[in-house]
Amino acid sequence: MIKGYPRLLLFVLVTIVLLWGLDRLLFGLTSNGALGLYQYRVFILIPLLYITLAVSLNLINGITGQFSLGHAGFFAIGAYLSAGFSKFYASQWLAGMPPSMQGVMQIVFLLIALLIGGIAAALAGLLIGAPTLRLKGDYLAIATLGFGEIIRIMFENANTFGGPRGFTDLPQWTGFGFFWYALVAVGCIAVCRNLLQSAHGLAFLSVREDEVAAESMGINTTRYKVMAFILGAAFAGIAGSLLSHYEGSIYPNGFNLDVSIMIVAMVVLGGQGSITGAVLAGAGLKMLEEALRFLPEFSLFGRTFQPLDLRYLVFALVLILTMIFRQQGLLGHREFGWKTIGIGKRSKVEANG
């Protein structure tokens, strides 16, 4: 058994090769028409993005127990600032380079853009986290909700970023997209899983369970809350950078309160604190939303409804049913993994259940 950093490196390499292979496979399927580009986008790409968003919010809401309603704000910061870097600077630099180097440098610049999105959002997480984490429960939720809206309105009024008309003509460096979207999702899941496997993760959990007891166990609860915000925000920021570098255009309305609420709904539905729960609910809710587009429209009380218009009604229903029949969410605090289906020995997490 290989251990330590060689194992980490091997994991990274195998992941990259596997995802690249899958990327090419999907690309082949879409180019010969077996898979519609639209279906690929709404049933694979966007769910992957929301897996990253749900898993990263789970770190704040589920694992550390800090109810945040501002995840769309971090998402927006990552999307706008990374796109700003690529559009205003990196693409100019790229244009001045010899054509033979442009292919490689585009990947380098994309990586830098993702990093910028992540770091900018992490800084925002620190900025919002430090003063508001004295608040608890509903008050924190309201403060973070306000933060998310401020960010959106800020971009709506920033002419550099296109204002309400949207930030358009952005470099689409993620290309086909699957590889990068999946890489970020896998990275986010791996980081959260590593954290939860170590004693450091227990420190985050202890903050959720009982702050007074955590402090008396030597845990600097403020530090861990801020760290959760920084980490969660960083991944939301990277997800934002992916979006802007795939779509080529972004709009302030794509980062409104509905988005934040949807991500919270995913975490609650999946089971607060469960990574696999967030993955399943993140992908599931987004696919459900898109599936509604394919239902026929219908008339009720003399009005015609598109099923998609009723999506928030459907989500609300899903959440209400969860609250009634399964308050702990689909997976509760548990994880679904190899060990659940009988491969390897039972882990400590399941033994709790």
Added chain:
Amino acid sequence: MSALLELRQVKMRFGGLYAVNDLSFQIQPGELLGLIGPNGAGKTTVFNVITGVYTPTEGSVSLNGEVISKMKPYQITERGIARTFQNIRLFGALSVLENVMIGAFARHRTALAGALMRSPAVVLEDASLREQSMRLLSTFDLLSVAHARSRDLPYGLQRRLEIARALATQPKLLLLDEPAAGMNPQESEELMHLIRRLRDEMGQTVLLIEHDMKVVMGICERVLVMDYGVLIAQGAPEVIRKDPKVIEAYLGEPV
């Protein structure tokens, strides 16, 4: 001999009320000390002042000569004071082992960034924290429930787990807030033996609040008595139980 813990003229005021008034006492290393008094005498407030939950209005608390009365609770735990709570405060959704590991985590050395990548140092440290915690669980006879959710434990075991978790932080001074509360006679008998053993075998210094006089008089070498925020007597159990002021304020009749 220099004192492990020293309180100097500590006053804790809430509005117009002094919950603790001009309290001074010392704890020597290796001592097993009891703190008694009627309800509302300010005993738990003393614990909260020592552990940094409250900052005293006046006066100072020092541990090994270092003033700790302005520090945060986690800093005080790092310096070597651990406590249990009158109303049990376990990490309910987590397992018994995980509860103790969080205590042991107080002495961790690895950085958070390492944990995100699962670095070799973190893997090694996790294994050692786990082993340490398992040893404590076996001392406390909790091994068989190591993977049970702590919320599901019977009351007596929850109290015992809280002591194990506090000890996992490797404290120089252990504060127990009514460890025998709600226990049946047999359970409190076992608890007495356990606390005695901690002191005798590990040299653990203990300060405990307790209403069960059998426990206090049975194991403590020195007893402090508080009433209305003031220390009214201190001394050996035999002296305390004959002290007219203590009988008047708390004991009611000679025990």
